[in-house]
Amino acid sequence: MVQATDAELWERAVEGEPEAFGILFERHARPVYNYLFRRTADWSLAEDLTSVVFLEAWRRRRDVRLQHDLALPWLLGVATNVLRNRRRSQWRYRAALERMPRERGEDFADDANARLDDERHMRSALRAMSRLPKREQDVVALCGWADLSYEEAAAALGIPVGTVRSRLSRARARLRELGGASGHEGDGKRAVPAEEA
Amino acid sequence: MNEELNIPERDLPPGRLQSRKEQLVSELSTFDRKNRRRRRLALVVVPAVVAILAATGFTTYALTREPTHLESVGCYDRASLDANVAVVSADGRDPTVICNDIWQEGDLPGAPIPTKLAACVLETGAIGVFPSSDAATCEKLGLADLPASYAQEGKRFAALRDAIVAQLGEPASGSSRGGPQCVGEDEARAVVRRELDSHGYGDWAVKVAGGEFSAATPCADVSFDGAEKTVILVPVSPR
Numbered sequence: 001m002v003q004a005t006d007a008e009l010w011e012r013a014v015e016g017e018p019e020a021f022g023i024l025f026e027r028h029a030r031p032v033y034n035y036l037f038r039r040t041a042d043w044s045l046a047e048d049l050t051s052v053v054f055l056e057a058w059r060r061r062r063d064v065r066l067q068h069d070l071a072l073p074w075l076l077g078v079a080t081n082v083l084r085n086r087r088r089s090q091w092r093y094r095a096a097l098e099r100m101p102r103e104r105g106e107d108f109a110d111d112a113n114a115r116l117d118d119e120r121h122m123r124s125a126l127r128a129m130s131r132l133p134k135r136e137q138d139v140v141a142l143c144g145w146a147d148l149s150y151e152e153a154a155a156a157l158g159i160p161v162g163t164v165r166s167r168l169s170r171a172r173a174r175l176r177e178l179g180g181a182s183g184h185e186g187d188g189k190r191a192v193p194a195e196e197a
Numbered sequence: 198m199n200e201e202l203n204i205p206e207r208d209l210p211p212g213r214l215q216s217r218k219e220q221l222v223s224e225l226s227t228f229d230r231k232n233r234r235r236r237r238l239a240l241v242v243v244p245a246v247v248a249i250l251a252a253t254g255f256t257t258y259a260l261t262r263e264p265t266h267l268e269s270v271g272c273y274d275r276a277s278l279d280a281n282v283a284v285v286s287a288d289g290r291d292p293t294v295i296c297n298d299i300w301q302e303g304d305l306p307g308a309p310i311p312t313k314l315a316a317c318v319l320e321t322g323a324i325g326v327f328p329s330s331d332a333a334t335c336e337k338l339g340l341a342d343l344p345a346s347y348a349q350e351g352k353r354f355a356a357l358r359d360a361i362v363a364q365l366g367e368p369a370s371g372s373s374r375g376g377p378q379c380v381g382e383d384e385a386r387a388v389v390r391r392e393l394d395s396h397g398y399g400d401w402a403v404k405v406a407g408g409e410f411s412a413a414t415p416c417a418d419v420s421f422d423g424a425e426k427t428v429i430l431v432p433v434s435p436r
């Protein structure tokens with residue numbers, strides 16, 4: 001059986017079919033979850049915000065035309081907006097969030113320590129990132145951490161491709177300067193250090 | 198391009214992709230209907246109020262509305278619906294007093310502490326508290342003032358909440374859970390039903406959401422949905 005494309009599923013969602021949106025959730029929850037973790041350094045919060053992103057995407061599903069029939073860039077754009085207005089988003093969907101399956105003690109039994117390490121490393125990375133203007137942080141996170149192309153990041157943020165390029169260029173230069181000043185490696189590739197000294 | 202982080206990508210915890218998906222689909226199946234109902238109310242009620250007031254010769258009016266989400270209060274950091282908001286539990290006190298505490302504790306950084314606050318009823322039926330410069334803050338936002346009757350209703354709801362929480366423990370808040378209790382489904386249902394009835398909330402329902410009670414998740418975590426007049430029991434693992 002041929003798998004439905006994102007665009008076909010989106011079309012069915014626009015027509016009011018939640019199950020089609022459920023398939024999109026299955027398909028894209030993982031990259032959205034990891035993107036949100038990289039922006040918050042908190043796996044548990046990232047899980048809740050993943051649900052918020054898909055609820056918000058459903059609310060706005062009629063407003064969007066998917067670029068190259070791919071839903072992920074737009075979902076990451078929604079995620080970026082959700083992060084920007086995190087409290088408001090959580091407030092809006094608080095009742096739904098309360099009904100979502102919650103974290104249980106045994107969920108992370110296998111990789112609890114690894115996840116704690118992730119959070120510690122990510123907090124350090126975000127501290128370094130916080131020295132950049134928010135607009136540049138968004139571009140670094142989308143292109144560098146979520147592996148979107150310039151064109152996809154432009155679609156996610158609703159800005160021209162040239163603006164993505166220039167923001168990324170400025171961000172890299174700034175991070176190189178900051179990395180050098182604080183003793184971090186400045187090889188031009190690493191957007192943020194893995195961990196501050 | 199690869200901006201290295203050296204942090205691996207991970208899956209959602211085992212089983213949760215599926216359970217979150219199922220809950221999402223369940224939420225979405227009623228999402229549009231709820232939104233339509235809200236829009237319909239806004240479209241019908243306001244012209245009706247205008248028509249009635251016009252007919253009786255009033256030149257101004259204030260849209261009044263009872264809050265339906267009594268369980269929490271949103272403290273906004275400026276007089277705008279687009280402002281950042283801190284959501285806190287209602288405890289029976291005046292919402293402006295609750296939010297004043299939030300301001301004083303520094304939970305709304307980035308703006309000077311306001312000298313006056315106004316409590317309004319949002320379109321959703323939730324209570325929002327905004328920095329206020331005059332008596333018309335709610336009206337300027339297109340919202341109703343919080344009615345005086347809330348003082349009594351808020352206390353009544355807080356008494357219900359306190360009675361339930363005393364027996365079932367504090368509701369979950371994110372990943373942190375408080376309280377030592379582990380009350381199973383049957384007992385939790387009985388406790389909640391009894392307290393609802395004795396506090397005058399006999400028309401409220403009790404339901405289980407977010408999974409099923411099992412050996413791994415035998416304890417009831419409680420949450421309140423004022424808009425739906427429902428107390429929700431969420432199965433969780435022992436604390």
